[in-house]
Amino acid sequence: MIKQKDLNFVKLRNVMIVMTIFALWFSVFFSEQIEGYISYALIFSFGILHGSNDIQLIHINAMRSAGKVSRKKVFLLYVSTVLAILLTFSFFPRVAFIFFIIISGFHFGEQHWNKYLIKKTVWNKLLYTLYGLFILFMIFYIKYEQASQVINDISGFQFQEDVYLTITSVIGIALIIQLSFYLYFDFLKVSILEELFFLGIFFIIFKTASLLWGFCVYFIVWHSIPSLVDQMNYLYGISNKWTLLQYLKSSWKYWLISLIGLFGLYFLLKEDNQFFASIMLYFLAAITFPHVIVMSRLEK
Numbered sequence: 520m521i522k523q524k525d526l527n528f529v530k531l532r533n534v535m536i537v538m539t540i541f542a543l544w545f546s547v548f549f550s551e552q553i554e555g556y557i558s559y560a561l562i563f564s565f566g567i568l569h570g571s572n573d574i575q576l577i578h579i580n581a582m583r584s585a586g587k588v589s590r591k592k593v594f595l596l597y598v599s600t601v602l603a604i605l606l607t608f609s610f611f612p613r614v615a616f617i618f619f620i621i622i623s624g625f626h627f628g629e630q631h632w633n634k635y636l637i638k639k640t641v642w643n644k645l646l647y648t649l650y651g652l653f654i655l656f657m658i659f660y661i662k663y664e665q666a667s668q669v670i671n672d673i674s675g676f677q678f679q680e681d682v683y684l685t686i687t688s689v690i691g692i693a694l695i696i697q698l699s700f701y702l703y704f705d706f707l708k709v710s711i712l713e714e715l716f717f718l719g720i721f722f723i724i725f726k727t728a729s730l731l732w733g734f735c736v737y738f739i740v741w742h743s744i745p746s747l748v749d750q751m752n753y754l755y756g757i758s759n760k761w762t763l764l765q766y767l768k769s770s771w772k773y774w775l776i777s778l779i780g781l782f783g784l785y786f787l788l789k790e791d792n793q794f795f796a797s798i799m800l801y802f803l804a805a806i807t808f809p810h811v812i813v814m815s816r817l818e819k
């Protein structure tokens with residue numbers, strides 16, 4: 520029998536597909552500048568929002584496993600982690616960048632595959648990382664001109680286009696090999712053809728749209744929205760209009776503080792960085808590390 524949870528899941532998937540097709544249509548008709556404004560608006564709203572409840576989630580998680588834990592302690596721990604990451608970026612930009620990309624890959628992959636794997640094995644982490652990295656390197660390769668400038672701005676790395684093509688191909692082959700093993704051993708709950716089809720859609724959108732719009736469609740539609748739904752399920756046992764309201768009530772203050780932090784970072788770093796995107800990435804990196812730890816515990 521089909522469970523209600525699975526039905527909701529299929530519904531969300533369909534909405535995500537419709538949104539992606541709409542975004543594809545949008546990118547054909549509207550200019551890069553308009554795409555840019557809307558992308559930033561979506562990243563600042565949904566994108567940041569999906570990480571705004573992290574302090575709350577760390578607190579609840581700590582209480583569930585260790586009993587009473589002070590909220591102030593959690594807040595201080597979170598803020599010091601964020602500051603430590605920003606400092607690592609300013610002193611060791613290359614090391615920080617490599618970690619950021621690997622952790623982002625893992626995080627994107629975990630969000631996507633976590634519900635689709637039947638067995639928990641240590642190899643799942645590799646699958647998550649390969650999948651997320653494949654998407655990121657696909658963007659870096661397809662949008663080489665712009666992406667390589669931003670990468671150079673934040674890390675100092677300067678690679679030729681071929682390097683990105685080689686890395687994307689190696690990761691893609693490793694991903695196909697691992698997925699074939701999973702298919703053979705019956706570890707997958709989803710159709711592999713459907714998954715390849717989605718990757719094909721991502722390829723088309725990265726190719727058709729601007730760098731920011733392509734990344735935004737993936738980050739918002741395929742990552743932030745399903746992650747928000749997972750978080751609501753964890754916090755309130757269900758995801759609907761009311762729990763969304765509840766979620767907004769408990770996270771809006773953190774969301775506002777994050778936005779103020781982002782603009783603070785902008786005024787601090789605007790002289791040293793060529794692109795606003797670079798500053799946004801420092802900010803995303805700073806909140807990503809604690810976010811990945813929280814979400815990884817939650818997804819389990």
Ligand SMILES: CC1=C(/C=C/C(C)=C/C=C/C(C)=C/C=O)C(C)(C)CCC1
Binds near residue numbers: 658796
């Ligand atoms: C470096 C770089 C990019 C990478 C972005 C990443 C890696 C974002 C990760 C965000 C996360 C993990 C958010 C948390 O939920 C872009 C914008 C694609 C293109 C320009 C250069």
